[in-house]
Amino acid sequence: MTTLSKKESLYPISAFEQLHTSGAGYDTLRYVSLPKLLGKESHTILYFMGKTLAESIDFHTIDDIIFLFKQFGWGTLSIEKEKKKTTTFYLLDDSIVQKLQSPFEVDFRYEAGFLAKACSHIFGSEYECIEKVHKKIYQVEFTVILT
Numbered sequence: 001m002t003t004l005s006k007k008e009s010l011y012p013i014s015a016f017e018q019l020h021t022s023g024a025g026y027d028t029l030r031y032v033s034l035p036k037l038l039g040k041e042s043h044t045i046l047y048f049m050g051k052t053l054a055e056s057i058d059f060h061t062i063d064d065i066i067f068l069f070k071q072f073g074w075g076t077l078s079i080e081k082e083k084k085k086t087t088t089f090y091l092l093d094d095s096i097v098q099k100l101q102s103p104f105e106v107d108f109r110y111e112a113g114f115l116a117k118a119c120s121h122i123f124g125s126e127y128e129c130i131e132k133v134h135k136k137i138y139q140v141e142f143t144v145i146l147t
Helices: 024-055 062-071 094-101 109-123
Strands: 076-082 086-092 127-134 139-146
Touching: 024 109, 062 076, 062 109, 086 109, 109 127, 109 139
Parallel strands: none
Antiparallel strands: 076 086, 086 139, 127 139
16 A cells, blocks of 8 residues: 655645535446446455545544544444444435445445544554445445554
């Protein structure tokens, strides 16, 4: 995985406020083109792509992560419970309902990788993330684990 060189600076959260997307183009790329291009390894590569994106952002708080999930069109992220070595987040939104009802095979590996690395940045320790999709209630559960 590549990291930012010393010449490259982290993007402030405010840099993403001007981005806007309706979502259909992103979702087509995300759930159709990239899995075909990446093949069998798409889940793993997407996870590390999410981590790579998070490496380039200057996070300060969990609220920054929550803001960017909404800003990126990924949905509304909330903290469900915090324990000593794990934190559980829920992702809900009309966009999640639409994705899960779509004819496409959707996953949330990219978002999981992003969340893991963002938490690592904020808390100064290494984290990984697993996701579980609750299709009946249109919810994604992310568990971020201290490694």
